[in-house]
Amino acid sequence: MIELAHQHKIGLMLANPVMIAAGFAGYGKAYHGLINIETFGAIVTNPITLRPERGTTQPRLAETSAGFILNTGQQNPGVKKVIKQNQNFWAHLKVPLIAHLPADEPSDLHRTARALASITTPQGHPLIAAFELGLPPECTPRDVKAWLEAIQSDAPLPVLIKLPLGAPLHLIEAAAASAVALVISTPPLGSALNGSELVIGHLYGAALHSLILQEIQLIRQQVDLPLVAVGGIHTLADVQNFLSHGATAVQLDSLLFIDPQQAEMMAAELTNGF
Amino acid sequence: MKQTQITLIQKESIAPAWWHLTMTAPDLADRLIPGQFLLVRCADLFSCYLRRPIFPSPMGNDCLSLRLRPDPDPGMAWLLSRQIGDVLDVIGPLGKGFPLPQEKRNILLISDGFRLDPLLGQMNHALSENLSVTLALGGSRAANLYPLNSLPSAVEFQAATLDGSLGHRGLVTDLLPDLLVWADVVYATGSTSLYHSLKIQTERVRFGLVKDFLYGLLSPPLHPCGVGSCLACSLETAAGLKLICLDGPVFDLSEIGNND
Numbered sequence: 001m002i003e004l005a006h007q008h009k010i011g012l013m014l015a016n017p018v019m020i021a022a023g024f025a026g027y028g029k030a031y032h033g034l035i036n037i038e039t040f041g042a043i044v045t046n047p048i049t050l051r052p053e054r055g056t057t058q059p060r061l062a063e064t065s066a067g068f069i070l071n072t073g074q075q076n077p078g079v080k081k082v083i084k085q086n087q088n089f090w091a092h093l094k095v096p097l098i099a100h101l102p103a104d105e106p107s108d109l110h111r112t113a114r115a116l117a118s119i120t121t122p123q124g125h126p127l128i129a130a131f132e133l134g135l136p137p138e139c140t141p142r143d144v145k146a147w148l149e150a151i152q153s154d155a156p157l158p159v160l161i162k163l164p165l166g167a168p169l170h171l172i173e174a175a176a177a178s179a180v181a182l183v184i185s186t187p188p189l190g191s192a193l194n195g196s197e198l199v200i201g202h203l204y205g206a207a208l209h210s211l212i213l214q215e216i217q218l219i220r221q222q223v224d225l226p227l228v229a230v231g232g233i234h235t236l237a238d239v240q241n242f243l244s245h246g247a248t249a250v251q252l253d254s255l256l257f258i259d260p261q262q263a264e265m266m267a268a269e270l271t272n273g274f
Numbered sequence: 275m276k277q278t279q280i281t282l283i284q285k286e287s288i289a290p291a292w293w294h295l296t297m298t299a300p301d302l303a304d305r306l307i308p309g310q311f312l313l314v315r316c317a318d319l320f321s322c323y324l325r326r327p328i329f330p331s332p333m334g335n336d337c338l339s340l341r342l343r344p345d346p347d348p349g350m351a352w353l354l355s356r357q358i359g360d361v362l363d364v365i366g367p368l369g370k371g372f373p374l375p376q377e378k379r380n381i382l383l384i385s386d387g388f389r390l391d392p393l394l395g396q397m398n399h400a401l402s403e404n405l406s407v408t409l410a411l412g413g414s415r416a417a418n419l420y421p422l423n424s425l426p427s428a429v430e431f432q433a434a435t436l437d438g439s440l441g442h443r444g445l446v447t448d449l450l451p452d453l454l455v456w457a458d459v460v461y462a463t464g465s466t467s468l469y470h471s472l473k474i475q476t477e478r479v480r481f482g483l484v485k486d487f488l489y490g491l492l493s494p495p496l497h498p499c500g501v502g503s504c505l506a507c508s509l510e511t512a513a514g515l516k517l518i519c520l521d522g523p524v525f526d527l528s529e530i531g532n533n534d
Contacts, residue, residue: 023504030503034275034365046503054515061496061506066320068498072505075515205323234319257324257498258315260365261277 002041004226004249005130005158005180012130012158012180014041014096017243018267021230021251022046022100022132022162023072027086028093031256035264039271041249042096044132045082048116049101050108052078059199062192067205067232067254069192074102079112087119087127096129098160103136103143106150117155130158132183137164141174148178160228162186165215172222181226183251184215204254208232213245220246234258236266275501276301277365280338282356289421293342293354297362300336307371308332308395309491309524313500315363316349325365326350327497329463329523331395341420343388347495368500369523372396372489375459381405382457384472386412386446387464390420392491392524396461401428408432410453412446412468415439447471454479462490462527473527488527492518 005012019042027045031037047053055075062069076082090097099116101109116128131151135144144161151159161175162183175182188211190203208231216229229242230251242250255263284296302312313325326349330338342354356362372392375381381400383393393409400407408430413419416439422431432449433441442448447468454460454476462472469490476483498504500519507518511530516522 024499026501026503030499030501034277034501046505055505055508058508060508061498061504063322063324063496065323067323070498070504070506072508075505075508206319254323254498257504258319259277259363 002248004160004228006226008158008180010156010158012042012096014249016041016267016271017247017249018239018263018270019044019098019228019249019251020256020263021253022134023070024253024256027082027089028097029086029089031260032089035260038093038095039264040095040252040267042098042129043093044098044100044251047074047076047100047102047134048079048082048112049074049076049104050079050112052076052081059194059197060201062194062199064190064192064203064205067203067207069190069199069201069203071199071201079115083115083119090119090127091121093127097127098130098132099128100132100134100162101151102134103139103147106146109147110150110153113151113155113157117157126157128157130160130180131155132160132162133179134162134186135164135167135171135175137186139171141170144171144174145178162230163219165211169222172219176223176225179225181228181248182219182223183228183230184212184219184247185231187231187253204232206232206234208253209234209238209241213241216242216246234262236269239266239270275366275368277363278302279361280364282358282360282362283337285356285358288341288424289417291343291418292420295340295342295356296333297330297338297340298336299338299364302364302367303332303336303338306330306332306338306367308392308399309371310367310369311493311497311500311523312364312366313368313497314349314353317352322349322352324349324496324498325500326353327493327495327500328353328364329389329392329491329493331391331398339391339394341388341390341394343418365500368497369519370521372461372491372524373486375400375403375405376486378458379406380456380458381407382410382453382460383407384410384446384453384460384462384468385464386468389463389491389493393461393463397426397429401426406430408453408456410434410446410449412464445471447475450475451479459486460488462488463493464490466492469527483528485526485528489524490527492523492525494518
């Protein structure tokens with residue numbers, strides 16, 4: 001077992017350090033029946049916003065060498081509908097669920113977080129274990145503070161902050177001052193052709209691994225907080241590489257698309273050996 | 275749905291432009307409905323990072339049938355170069371397939387493309403129920419069409435080729451006015467322009483497009499997850515945003531917009 005939120009009164013205990021990243025398991029149900037998602041240390045949900053988001057227009061996807069570009073623009077049905085569609089499934093899920101909240105107007109973030117934190121089991125345990133706040137590429141330490149206050153004012157759950165890749169030091173410090181752990185990182189933007197159309201979006205794939213490993217080294221020197229590495233993890237060796245070089249836990253992303261069984265086996269392996 | 279291995283047990287060239295692959299898939303074959311898809315891991319991660327969707331049809335005896343034409347996509351080219359005994363890693367069955375015809379007599383199957391297996395799966399079912407089946411295929415020339423000699427004799431066949439080398443000279447949609455009057459239900463695979471013509475001509479010939487008459491299979495070349503997580507395949511419809519991988523790939527065409 002690992003504790004990702006030492007300083008927090010509720011804490012965030014994981015059975016193993018292998019989570020699924022936002023965007024790669026829907027709201028938990030997507031891979032149900034294909035693999036046992038309770039094998040993972042935690043599941044981070046797809047983005048959840050106060051109001052429904054339609055997302056970007058097609059094309060959203062372009063394959064690259066050893067990866068792909070994907071841009072869905074936070075498409076989600078809004079917090080009310082997410083809760084309605086998933087509450088029953090979540091109530092029986094025996095794995096910590098981390099709700100991914102994209103940065104938004106503080107008043108909207110506040111209402112979204114409050115709605116999610118208020119759903120509980122009949123015994124009164126919250127169904128959501130923690131929040132992951134996704135920072136946009138451009139923001140200030142003041143923004144971060146306002147977002148954190150908005151989330152936490154009525155929702156006493158731990159908050160992880162997912163940084164943009166290459167975040168400046170003052171932003172890293174601001175995030176570290178208020179989060180229980182930092183998630184490194186939202187992948188960089190890239191562009192690639194889908195037929196004759198250029199798709200601009202986040203880059204996923206093998207190349208991320210070395211970018212993130214380097215980012216972890218830089219941030220490790222700046223802050224003393226659990227770091228969660230996410231990007232381009234394909235093998236158990238990739239996971240161990242991160243764990244022995246500054247990360248406390250990892251999140252799997254595109255491996256879920258390529259080989260869900262392999263992803264599940266990696267989490268199982270680290271449950272036993274941890 | 276599961277992630278499992280299927281084995282190529284037969285591969286034959288059935289025409290200059292067509293290959294017929296037979297795979298044993300004991301875990302999948304009986305549960306796969308024509309129109310549903312599998313995501314198959316192809317080649318190496320560098321040339322083909324994402325799985326490729328394939329649309330096979332069940333053929334009894336725990337086997338799946340897949341008819342392929344040469345394809346410039348590196349994943350599909352790799353798939354076509356597999357040999358007997360080779361094992362494929364697949365996830366599926368995914369999505370919603372074609373519905374079975376309910377209280378219909380005349381079944382029209384139509385395609386201007388190459389995802390023929392789901393139509394042939396529907397054809398086999400319809401023949402086993404003693405329904406009347408017409409298959410209409412369109413293509414650039416006779417050599418590109420699915421070979422006729424492998425069709426059951428009970429099926430009425432109509433062809434359209436751009437060069438007139440087989441059947442009607444022109445587009446398969448030119449045949450629609452008569453066929454749409456005859457049909458009780460239409461199952462289509464192919465291009466979006468085929469679906470567009472089907473809708474327009476149905477409205478003209480049958481004085482309106484009702485539910486449960488036109489079904490089309492939408493098939494983007496890539497489905498990263500196939501399970502509704504990545505949202506790459508989102509589709510605007512009259513009933514709001516849908517996902518092709520979960521809500522489709524087979525749609526009632528009366529429920530989606532003309533530009534889809």
